[in-house]
Amino acid sequence: MIAKRKRIGWGRSFKNFRGMPRKEITDVDIPEKVIIPLKQGYGEETEPIVEKGQKVLAGEIIARNDNNISSPVHSSVNGVIDDFINLNFFGIKTTAVIIKSDKTRNWISPLKEDVKTNHGNDVSWESFSSEEIERRIYLTGVSCLGNYGIPTHFKSSPMSTADANHIIINCLDSDVYDLEMTEILQNEELSKFVVGIKLLKKILPQAVAHIAINKKSKNIIDKLEGLLDHEKDIIVHPLESKYPINLDPVVAGIVLDEKISPYTIHQNKGILIYDVSTILNIYEGVVNGKPLIERIVALAGEGYIDSHFLRVRIGISFDQIINRNVKAGYDIRFILESPLWGEKIEDLSLPLDRTVNCIVGIVEGNKGEFLSFARPGFTKDSYSRTFVANFIPFKKHIDTNLHGEERPCIFCGYCEDVCPVEVIPHFVAKHVERNLIDDYLVKYKIFDCIECHLCTYVCPSKIRISDYIREGKQSLIKMGIEDPGSKAFSNEMNLENADSLNKNNGETINE
Amino acid sequence: MNKLRVRYQKLYKIKLLMHFTTIIRTIEGILFGISTVTESAPHFRDNIDIKRYMSAAIIALVPSTVAAIYFFGLRVIAMIIVSYITGGIIEVLFALVRKKDIEEGFLVTGLIFPLVLPPNTPLWVVAVGIAFGVVFGKELFGGTGRNIFNPALVGRLFITISFPQIMTSSYKLPFVDGVTSATPLVLFKTSHTLTPWFQLLFGATAGSMGETFRIGIIIGGLFLILTRTTDWRIPIFYIGTILGLSWIGHIFIPDKIASPLFQLLTGGLLFGAFFMATDPVTSPFTRSGKVIFGLGIGIFTLLIRVFSGYAEGVMFSIILMNGFTPLIDHIVLSIKYRPVENER
Numbered sequence: 001m002i003a004k005r006k007r008i009g010w011g012r013s014f015k016n017f018r019g020m021p022r023k024e025i026t027d028v029d030i031p032e033k034v035i036i037p038l039k040q041g042y043g044e045e046t047e048p049i050v051e052k053g054q055k056v057l058a059g060e061i062i063a064r065n066d067n068n069i070s071s072p073v074h075s076s077v078n079g080v081i082d083d084f085i086n087l088n089f090f091g092i093k094t095t096a097v098i099i100k101s102d103k104t105r106n107w108i109s110p111l112k113e114d115v116k117t118n119h120g121n122d123v124s125w126e127s128f129s130s131e132e133i134e135r136r137i138y139l140t141g142v143s144c145l146g147n148y149g150i151p152t153h154f155k156s157s158p159m160s161t162a163d164a165n166h167i168i169i170n171c172l173d174s175d176v177y178d179l180e181m182t183e184i185l186q187n188e189e190l191s192k193f194v195v196g197i198k199l200l201k202k203i204l205p206q207a208v209a210h211i212a213i214n215k216k217s218k219n220i221i222d223k224l225e226g227l228l229d230h231e232k233d234i235i236v237h238p239l240e241s242k243y244p245i246n247l248d249p250v251v252a253g254i255v256l257d258e259k260i261s262p263y264t265i266h267q268n269k270g271i272l273i274y275d276v277s278t279i280l281n282i283y284e285g286v287v288n289g290k291p292l293i294e295r296i297v298a299l300a301g302e303g304y305i306d307s308h309f310l311r312v313r314i315g316i317s318f319d320q321i322i323n324r325n326v327k328a329g330y331d332i333r334f335i336l337e338s339p340l341w342g343e344k345i346e347d348l349s350l351p352l353d354r355t356v357n358c359i360v361g362i363v364e365g366n367k368g369e370f371l372s373f374a375r376p377g378f379t380k381d382s383y384s385r386t387f388v389a390n391f392i393p394f395k396k397h398i399d400t401n402l403h404g405e406e407r408p409c410i411f412c413g414y415c416e417d418v419c420p421v422e423v424i425p426h427f428v429a430k431h432v433e434r435n436l437i438d439d440y441l442v443k444y445k446i447f448d449c450i451e452c453h454l455c456t457y458v459c460p461s462k463i464r465i466s467d468y469i470r471e472g473k474q475s476l477i478k479m480g481i482e483d484p485g486s487k488a489f490s491n492e493m494n495l496e497n498a499d500s501l502n503k504n505n506g507e508t509i510n511e
Numbered sequence: 512m513n514k515l516r517v518r519y520q521k522l523y524k525i526k527l528l529m530h531f532t533t534i535i536r537t538i539e540g541i542l543f544g545i546s547t548v549t550e551s552a553p554h555f556r557d558n559i560d561i562k563r564y565m566s567a568a569i570i571a572l573v574p575s576t577v578a579a580i581y582f583f584g585l586r587v588i589a590m591i592i593v594s595y596i597t598g599g600i601i602e603v604l605f606a607l608v609r610k611k612d613i614e615e616g617f618l619v620t621g622l623i624f625p626l627v628l629p630p631n632t633p634l635w636v637v638a639v640g641i642a643f644g645v646v647f648g649k650e651l652f653g654g655t656g657r658n659i660f661n662p663a664l665v666g667r668l669f670i671t672i673s674f675p676q677i678m679t680s681s682y683k684l685p686f687v688d689g690v691t692s693a694t695p696l697v698l699f700k701t702s703h704t705l706t707p708w709f710q711l712l713f714g715a716t717a718g719s720m721g722e723t724f725r726i727g728i729i730i731g732g733l734f735l736i737l738t739r740t741t742d743w744r745i746p747i748f749y750i751g752t753i754l755g756l757s758w759i760g761h762i763f764i765p766d767k768i769a770s771p772l773f774q775l776l777t778g779g780l781l782f783g784a785f786f787m788a789t790d791p792v793t794s795p796f797t798r799s800g801k802v803i804f805g806l807g808i809g810i811f812t813l814l815i816r817v818f819s820g821y822a823e824g825v826m827f828s829i830i831l832m833n834g835f836t837p838l839i840d841h842i843v844l845s846i847k848y849r850p851v852e853n854e855r
Contacts, residue, residue: 366546386559386563
């Protein structure tokens with residue numbers, strides 16, 4: 001089924017940049033050692049079930065905890081457990097296992113009795129019961145993906161399988177270095193993708209599946225329609241691909257056509273959001289019994305000699321992924337996932353975990369440019385249409401330069417134009433800047449902000465609007481003033497759940 | 512280029528120039544761009560900055576300026592230079608005292624101000640006007656972004672009221688020296704003479720320097736809207752209100768209210784609509800506020816044109832609505848964000 005088209009009046013489409021990854025996957029050598037964090041993706045930390053010096057095989061479960069919400073963690077290489085260390089993984093403290101590998105490529109399936117299916121590949125997924133699918137999703141570790149995990153009868157997600165109302169599959173390519181779906185979902189992948197969705201539907205039969213996709217990928221939309229012909233509960237939503245539509249609360253709000261608070265999105269409405277790679281991983285995990293020990297990662301941006309996709313084992317350090325591919329003679333900033341909202345990778349010795357899709361490398365623009373404001377701007381991206389690149393589609397260049405001095409706000413209104421929610425960013429930011437923080441700001445919907453950072457991006461005065469808004473939210477929470485939406489919700493819940501929820505809210509904000 | 516920059520940066524160390532670091536820094540910013548990088552997400556920023564934003568406004572003013580020089584002679588250049596120098600000095604002085612960067616907003620004010628003056632305005636009046644406008648219209652409020660009234664209009668209003676004799680007798684026809692001439696609006700008000708629309712459109716009439724070449728103003732205005740430098744709402748609703756009201760009015764009292772086309776092509780309406788009313792700082796920032804603002808100036812302009820002693824009302828009505836801007840925003844915000852009962 002295809003949903004009605006919706007008009008989107010906000011956002012910004014980022015198109016045509018240099019350093020887009022080529023669709024070509026190369027295998028990266030198995031590293032000498034891997035560092036595997038015991039908390040990856042959604043869920044809490046798992047307990048190691050291996051000891052120092054023990055031999056492990058790639059695909060073997062090395063940590064699991066059936067008592068808390070988590071999914072098993074596997075060894076990604078064949079080798080020996082070397083050590084346990086404490087790791088600060090992008091602000092999350094977790095234990096990690098170091099494994100010395102023997103550099104062999106083969107792996108085993110954690111679904112021990114089904115090892116045969118590995119090689120045979122002839123087991124029909126349609127004969128699987130939903131328990132079996134859930135078991136496979138859990139044991140292969142796939143259940144930790146998505147922002148709320150995948151519900152199974154194991155403790156892989158706080159949501160039970162009966163509570164899920166909507167599954168949203170985010171195929172939108174609105175981020176700077178996103179490839180179009182027509183390139184990612186070619187023949188074989190597309191059928192795997194469809195099977196993945198059907199598997200999800202089988203374990204969550206009451207939920208409606210929504211596929212949010214760029215309306216320009218007509219090719220894929222037509223094919224999907226053909227493949228999903230008789231499925232009423234799978235709706236394809238062709239949408240305008242404007243950033244930040246790919247962020248969870250926005251895509252949920254658009255697809256379900258209602259206002260979604262970023263704080264209560266999963267708990268309140270039973271919404272689960274997954275990306276394309278998750279669906280493909282579900283296919284691999286269930287049909288082929290393949291554990292989540294590999295990931296296809298894009299190197300994107302001008303910082304690389306050759307931007308393309310890599311197949312890497314989980315636990316490999318960022319260093320090893322990007323080495324030999326970094327442009328020499330430049331300062332390069334590496335960023336996780338997206339230059340718009342991603343986090344800077346300060347420590348390149350950190351390992352890659354199960355959730356990474358893209359490592360962005362952009363050039364640090366610390367040089368300055370002669371008469372930069374007066375240049376025609378053949379390669380300069382701008383929301384305003386004052387550069388040549390707005391009219392002639394040259395490939396655009398990105399660096400980290402601010403491109404201007406910070407100035408007082410002149411009320412140009414760009415931030416309001418691009419804001420996907422009902423916030424007037426400069427207005428709220430100004431209050432926070434002057435330290436006028438009280439529940440007055442809640443009235444102006446400060447808690448609706450989804451931190452897409454687009455307001456900061458477009459600001460000609462170079463004001464860090466989104467940082468101010470985030471600061472305001474944090475101070476409000478410290479003062480005990482909460483989002484009215486989440487409050488109303490926690491009143492509905494029983495007391496014990498309410499506590500854990502508040503904790504969750506706090507975490508979301510600190511991230 | 513980096514070497515040049517390093518060499519330039521040695522200026523900061525010269526003791527004599529200690530108090531002028533603001534100026535040095537401003538020039539460095541203009542020449543060499545800036546070398547600051549982003550700290551956190553978003554890791555890259557839009558290429559637009561205030562310099563380019565203001566440059567777009569200057570570019571949009573080029574047709575009017577060139578036409579003014581063509582019609583009224585090199586004197587126009589002298590007036591622009593006087594305006595820039597007087598205002599610039601004041602701007603720099605305030606920046607030095609405040610120890611802040613020199614802001615770019617003045618580039619536009621300094622050009623708009625002479626363009627809204629009659630061609631024969633004495634140079635000292637230009638200097639007095641821009642000085643008053645910059646000091647009392649902008650700097651005393653705290654500088655760019657904090658002013659309530661459009662500084663160029665404050666200056667224009669001040670000299671209109673202070674030197675009425677000079678101002679009314681400074682209009683002249685293009686290419687004709689030494690003869691004072693009335694503007695088309697005054698002609699209509701006093702003797703019901705209608706200037707042909709062709710003359711009005713291409714600027715062969717008396718009027719303020721920048722406002723007569725109206726086809727150029729329209730091109731410049733469309734440029735501003737196309738480049739997203741200004742929002743379309745204010746000019747469109749302003750002009751629309753004038754057209755609508757004068758169309759109705761012209762049916763009932765054709766003696767006093769001229770036809771819509773004449774209203775559109777006379778006086779400072781187009782110049783005011785595209786370049787002065789749209790000043791983002793002094794107009795409402797809410798979208799519906801912009802609509803109300805446009806409607807408001809439209810109504811006031813026509814009322815002043817028709818019923819007051821003045822022939823032209825653009826300046827007064829914009830200044831008047833500038834004063835209402837905070838109120839409009841406040842009302843729009845309180846309606847937009849009114850508490851909703853039973854939201855969930």
